[in-house]
Amino acid sequence: MASPVDDFEMLANRILVFAKQAIIEDGFLIPISAVVSPAGEVVPIRRIQPPDEKDTASSLVDELLGILRSLARDRQARAVAWCIDMRVVPPGTTEKTDALVLFRESSNGEASVLLTPYYGAPGPATVFAETYTQPNQPQIFLPSK
Numbered sequence: 001m002a003s004p005v006d007d008f009e010m011l012a013n014r015i016l017v018f019a020k021q022a023i024i025e026d027g028f029l030i031p032i033s034a035v036v037s038p039a040g041e042v043v044p045i046r047r048i049q050p051p052d053e054k055d056t057a058s059s060l061v062d063e064l065l066g067i068l069r070s071l072a073r074d075r076q077a078r079a080v081a082w083c084i085d086m087r088v089v090p091p092g093t094t095e096k097t098d099a100l101v102l103f104r105e106s107s108n109g110e111a112s113v114l115l116t117p118y119y120g121a122p123g124p125a126t127v128f129a130e131t132y133t134q135p136n137q138p139q140i141f142l143p144s145k
Contacts, residue, residue, distance in 0.1 A: 004106035007079035027122030029085035035077035
């Protein structure tokens with residue numbers, strides 16, 4: 001069985017390729033997600049509801065988290081990740097910048113956030129800075145009560 005680190009790497013590789021392309025092309029990212037199935041396959045998560053002009057990034061994230069929690073509860077995922085576009089203050093700086101923020105969790109309780117600051121989007125001049133990781137608290141694979 002793959003380790004959470006392997007699952008996290010598979011999820012990051014799959015999601016960040018798509019997310020970076022969206023930033024280069026559009027200058028923003030609609031929240032996206034994927035899971036690693038119990039069999040080890042990366043499966044993208046799609047919206048249940050059709051797009052609506054009332055949708056906000058927050059409501060889309062809430063919807064994705066609900067789907068991920070259901071999959072985790074039903075043991076249909078051994079690792080999950082979701083990616084959003086937000087402003088962060090990278091280590092060693094004092095100014096906020098745009099970044100792709102990839103939340104990752106494993107069924108064994110490991111959780112981390114992978115942050116990739118970027119500048120100059122949209123367009124071919126978009127630059128992605130060095131990625132860094134921060135620990136995080138689980139939001140999907142929650143302990144049973």
